[in-house]
Amino acid sequence: MSTDTDTDYDVAKGDSVHPGKPVMVDRYTGGARINHWITATSLVLLALSGLSLFHPRLFFLSALFGGGQAVRAIHPWIGVILFFSFLGLFLRFWKLNLWKREDGTWLARVRDVLTAHDERLPEVGKYNAGQKLVFWSMSILIIVLITSGLVIWDQYFAAYTTIEQKRWALLVHSIAAILAISVWITHVYAAIWVKGTIRGMVRGSVTGGWAWRYHRKWLRELVAKPPAGVPTEDKKRTAAE
Amino acid sequence: MFPPVPNPTTGPQSPKFGEKDLMRRSASTVRPPAERQTEVAKLIDVSKCIGCKACQSACIEWNDTHPEIEENTGVFENPHDLTSEMFTLMRFTEWENPETDNLEWLIRKDGCMHCEDPGCLKACPAPGAIVQYSNGIVDFVHENCIGCGYCIKGCPFNIPRISPVDHTAYKCTLCSDRIAVGQGPACAKACPTQAIVFGTKEEMKKHAEGRITDLKSRGFANAGLYDPPGVGGTHVMYVLHHADKPEIYAGLPNNPTISPIVEAWKGVTKYAGLAVMGVAAVTGFLHYMVNGPNRVSEEDEEAAERLTGDRSS
Numbered sequence: 001m002s003t004d005t006d007t008d009y010d011v012a013k014g015d016s017v018h019p020g021k022p023v024m025v026d027r028y029t030g031g032a033r034i035n036h037w038i039t040a041t042s043l044v045l046l047a048l049s050g051l052s053l054f055h056p057r058l059f060f061l062s063a064l065f066g067g068g069q070a071v072r073a074i075h076p077w078i079g080v081i082l083f084f085s086f087l088g089l090f091l092r093f094w095k096l097n098l099w100k101r102e103d104g105t106w107l108a109r110v111r112d113v114l115t116a117h118d119e120r121l122p123e124v125g126k127y128n129a130g131q132k133l134v135f136w137s138m139s140i141l142i143i144v145l146i147t148s149g150l151v152i153w154d155q156y157f158a159a160y161t162t163i164e165q166k167r168w169a170l171l172v173h174s175i176a177a178i179l180a181i182s183v184w185i186t187h188v189y190a191a192i193w194v195k196g197t198i199r200g201m202v203r204g205s206v207t208g209g210w211a212w213r214y215h216r217k218w219l220r221e222l223v224a225k226p227p228a229g230v231p232t233e234d235k236k237r238t239a240a241e
Numbered sequence: 242m243f244p245p246v247p248n249p250t251t252g253p254q255s256p257k258f259g260e261k262d263l264m265r266r267s268a269s270t271v272r273p274p275a276e277r278q279t280e281v282a283k284l285i286d287v288s289k290c291i292g293c294k295a296c297q298s299a300c301i302e303w304n305d306t307h308p309e310i311e312e313n314t315g316v317f318e319n320p321h322d323l324t325s326e327m328f329t330l331m332r333f334t335e336w337e338n339p340e341t342d343n344l345e346w347l348i349r350k351d352g353c354m355h356c357e358d359p360g361c362l363k364a365c366p367a368p369g370a371i372v373q374y375s376n377g378i379v380d381f382v383h384e385n386c387i388g389c390g391y392c393i394k395g396c397p398f399n400i401p402r403i404s405p406v407d408h409t410a411y412k413c414t415l416c417s418d419r420i421a422v423g424q425g426p427a428c429a430k431a432c433p434t435q436a437i438v439f440g441t442k443e444e445m446k447k448h449a450e451g452r453i454t455d456l457k458s459r460g461f462a463n464a465g466l467y468d469p470p471g472v473g474g475t476h477v478m479y480v481l482h483h484a485d486k487p488e489i490y491a492g493l494p495n496n497p498t499i500s501p502i503v504e505a506w507k508g509v510t511k512y513a514g515l516a517v518m519g520v521a522a523v524t525g526f527l528h529y530m531v532n533g534p535n536r537v538s539e540e541d542e543e544a545a546e547r548l549t550g551d552r553s554s
C-alpha cells in the first residue's frame with residue numbers, strides 16, 4: 001500500500017478547512033452528530049437500566065424508568081437501537097480507525113499523552129491510537145452485548161437456548177457491560193479533558209489550533225486537499241475511488 | 242399410615258409466620274430471626290404414587306390457576322411441562338431395570354424443592370421478589386417481581402416459569418398460605434395413597450426411614466431419601482426406590498448445586514465489576530485534579546493559520 005492512498009483514509013467526507021482567524025475545521029457532518037448522540041443516549045440509558053439489575057445497591061436506578069418491570073421490558077429494546085445506531089457509526093468511521101504505524105509510537109508515549117506534552121507525540125490522522133482503541137473495543141463489546149443480550153431476552157427468545165447457555169450469556173453480558181461502561185467513562189473523560197473536543201461533536205467544527213495540536217496529520221491532509229467545489233485532477237481521483 | 246393433617250377449624254386464625262421470620266430476601270440484606278421456626282417438609286414417596294394426578298388437580302384448585310388445555314401427544318404428562326399456571330407436574334418414565342429385566346414405571350411429582358440454599362433467590366435482582374422463611378419455605382412475592390427470569394437460571398431444578406400474562410415468576414409455594422394457618426399442602430391433602438405427606442423435616446426424615454426399610458426388604462437395595470446436600474438439603478424430599486440413580490426419574494439431578502457460573506456471576510463479577518467502574522471514574526477525576534485541562538494554545542492557532550494561509554496564497 002503506498003503512502004498516497006494511506007493518507008486518503010484519514011479524511012472523511014465533509015471534513016474541510018475554513019481559513020480565517022481562527023481557522024475553523026469541519027469535523028463532523030450533521031448526520032454523523034445525530035448518529036453519535038442517538039448512540040450516546042442509548043448507551044447511557046442501557047448502562048443505567050442494566051446497572052439497576054446488576055447490583056441490589058443500584059436497583060433504585062430502576063425508578064428512572066418507571067420501576068423494575070419497565071426496566072426489564074425496555075432495556076433490551078434500547079439495546080437494539082444502540083446496535084443499529086452504533087452500526088451506523090461503525091460504517092462511517094471504521095476506515096479512519098485502521099491502525100497506522102504512528103499509532104504504535106503514540107501509544108508507547110502514553111506518559112506524554114497523559115501529561116499533555118502533545119508536542120512530543122507523532123502527528124496523527126483524524127483519530128489517535130487511544131480513540132482507535134475506544135472504537136474497536138466498543139465495536140467488539142457491543143457485538144458481545146447484543147449476542148448475549150438476545151440469549152437472555154426471555155420474553156421473546158426463551159425457547160431458543162438452554163438454561164446452561166443462558167447462564168453463560170448472563171455472565172458474559174454482565175462482564176461485557178462493565179467493560180463497555182469503563183471504556184465509555186474513559187471516552188467521556190478524554191472529551192472533557194481535551195478542551196475544544198466536545199464542540200466538535202456538538203457543533204460539528206473545531207478550531208484550526210485544536211486540529212494542529214491533536215490531529216496534525218489530518219489537518220495537513222485537509223489543507224493539501226483542494227478546496228471544496230473546485231474540481232481538480234486530485235479531487236476526481238478521490239471521488240472515483 | 243402417617244397421621245393426616247387435621248381438618249381446619251372454622252374460626253379465624255392469625256398466620257404462624259410472616260415478615261419477621263425471613264431468613265433470606267432477594268437482593269436485600271436481612272437479619273435472620275434469632276430463633277428459627279421448626280423446619281417443615283413435604284415427603285414424596287415415589288414408590289407409592291399411582292399417577293392419578295389428584296395432587297395436580299388439588300394444586301390447580303387451591304391456587305386458582307388455569308392451565309391451558311393442550312393437545313394429546315400420546316404421553317401421560319399433562320400439561321407437557323410446568324407452566325406459570327401449573328406448579329406441579331407428574332413426570333412419567335418407563336425404565337427397564339437391567340438387573341431384573343423388569344419394566345418399571347417411575348412417576349415423579351415435579352415441582353419446587355424449597356431448597357435450603359435456593360439458587361433462584363441468589364440470582365434474583367429485585368428486592369423482596371423471593372423470600373425464604375425460617376421454616377424453610379421459599380416463596381415468590383409477585384408485586385416485587387420484575388419478570389427478568391434470572392430465577393430460572395439460578396434454579397438447579399428448572400422450576401420457575403414466567404407468566405406471559407402478568408410477566409412475573411410462578412412456582413409451587415408449598416401452600417405457604419395454608420401452612421401459615423396450620424394446614425398441610427393441598428396436594429398432600431388430596432393424595433389418595435399418602436405418597437405425599439407433610440410435617441416437620443425431622444418427622445419426614447423419620448417417616449422416610451421406615452419406608453426405605455420396607456422397600457429394601459422388598460428387594461430395592463438402593464432405596465433411599467433424596468435430600469440433596471449440595472443445596473443444603475430441601476424442604477421437599479423424595480423417597481426413591483433407586484436413590485443411587487436419581488436421574489432415571491425424568492432427569493432428577495444427581496447431587497444438584499447452584500451452578501458455578503451463577504455463583505461467579507452473582508459473586509466475584511459484582512464486586513470486581515463495581516471496583517473496575519469505580520476505579521475508571523476516580524482515575525479520571527484524579528487525573529483532572531492533578532493535570533488540569535488540556536488546552537489549545539495561541540501558538541497552536543497561529544500555526545494552523547500559517548498552514549492554511551500557505552494554501553490560500
Ligand code: HEM
Nearest residue numbers: 046050051053054072075076079145146149152153174177
Ligand atoms: C446491545 C443490545 C443489548 C441487549 C439486547 C441487552 C439485553 C439485556 C437483557 C435481556 C438483560 C436481562 C435483563 C432484562 O431483561 O432487562 C440485560 C441485562 C443487563 N444489561 Fe443488557 N442488553 C444490551 C446492551 C447492553 C449495554 C450496551 C449495556 C451497558 C453499557 C448493558 C448492560 C446490562 C447490565 C449491567 C445488565 C444486568 C446484568 C446483571 O444483572 O448482571 N446491556 N441486558
Ligand code: SF4
Nearest residue numbers: 365386387389390392
Ligand atoms: S423473574 Fe425471578 S429473578 Fe426476576 S424478579 Fe421475578 S422472581 Fe426475581
Ligand code: SF4
Nearest residue numbers: 353354356360361396
Ligand atoms: S427448586 Fe428452584 S425454585 Fe425451588 S427453591 Fe430451589 S432453586 Fe428455588
Ligand code: SF4
Nearest residue numbers: 290291293294296432
Ligand atoms: S395425588 Fe398422590 S398418588 Fe396421585 S399423582 Fe399425586 S402423588 Fe401420585
